[in-house]
Amino acid sequence: MTVIEQISVGLGDRSYPVLIGPDLLVMADKYLADLIVKKQVVIISDTIIGPIYQNSLAKAIMPICDRVEILQVPAGETSKSLSVLDKVCNDILNIGIDRNTVLIALGGGVVGDLVGFVSAVLLRGTQYIQIPTSLLAQVDSSVGGKTGINAKAGKNLIGAFHQPKLVLADTNLLISLPKRELLAGYAEIVKYGLLGDANFFSWLEDNWSGVLSLDKDKIIYAVKRSCEMKAKIVAADETEKSMRALLNLGHTFAHAFEAVANYDGQLLHGEAVAAGLGLAFDFSVIRKMCAKxxxxxxxxxxxxxxxxxxxxxxxxxxAPISVIIEHMKKDKKNISGKLTFVLANKIGSACIVPNISEEEITSFFMAKGVNHV
Ligand SMILES: NC(=O)c1ccc[n+]([C@@H]2O[C@H](COP(=O)([O-])OP(=O)(O)OC[C@H]3O[C@@H](n4cnc5c(N)ncnc54)[C@H](O)[C@@H]3O)[C@@H](O)[C@H]2O)c1
Structure with missing residues (x-):
């Protein structure tokens, strides 16, 4: 008997369930039936995930739909762009849709962020469902309604808060995910333990190998606990006025490293986050906030x-410290030109620290052996 875990993102009349378990994709008709009012669906995927999963999904929901259309975008971060947004919007409009048409984002964080934003702006708002296929998307990006694309000036600078109607996190889909991507997603799971649940971090220290080898119970528990924590924070602060920023533990470092790396696939988001978590704890130790x-x-x-x-x-x-700091200055958390970091008091307790000077972060980087020039 397969256990399907369910948690709820509590946002009043915009609340929605996150279902976690194996074989959700092939049983998607059961979970989507109540949501597909007009019986018209557009599945949007990418050129890697589409060929593996789009037909199984289409077949599963065919009995509850009159019409299922399928679109693909190129795999990779470059699809979070104005040109791909333009193409997807026009392709969907050419199909002939209305506000009851349901969009399904079948993919990793790139497809999820893009399709969520398409759904936010198309016809001034349509409905969408997230079927996350990467570990990062299952534990993080599919939950919480942050949608968007990248601008020339920086990552995720064009976007909207727009919540999905349902998230189906089918852990079986992770079997085809490349190992490096799996590990990168695991970094976000570690982040949840570090920012708010010391027992979960201890559990990860004991069970990481089972999680990464996709042991059924362990991967489901790790995804569920991560989504529970994200859902709780999103419900308390949907639009990141305060505590949602805690989810950015390690990310001020990570986003700067990603910007330096040019988002060209040589550095994955989760890898940058992992390094950022280590650095955030080191910085917290140097500031005497956290035990070594x-x-x-x-x-x-x-x-x-x-x-x-x-x-x-x-x-x-x-890159040299000055270049890294230039990127850090574009962080959305900064206030009045001063850097803001999410740091740690201890494992399981993060806090937002504003007013960090360039001099302080420069001397921290120098102590870490980063080139000054
Ligand atoms: N909205 C949010 O709250 C939020 C949070 C964190 C990250 N993000 C965004 O998420 C994006 C990164 O997401 P990602 O790491 O999932 O990247 P991604 O969507 O590019 O997926 C990574 C790679 O794995 C492939 N892939 C995905 N699932 C697969 C599967 N099951 N089998 C085989 N291949 C598969 C994809 O085709 C891609 O090549 C970034 O753009 C980041 O900004 C958003």
Missing amino acids: EDAIRVHNHLLQVGLPDNYASLPAGK
């Missing part, structure tokens, strides 16, 4: 699973 033993545990775990844990072990994204 906690930072050592964080580094040990990241190294044990095979993730980068600091600047030196980044596979790409390295």
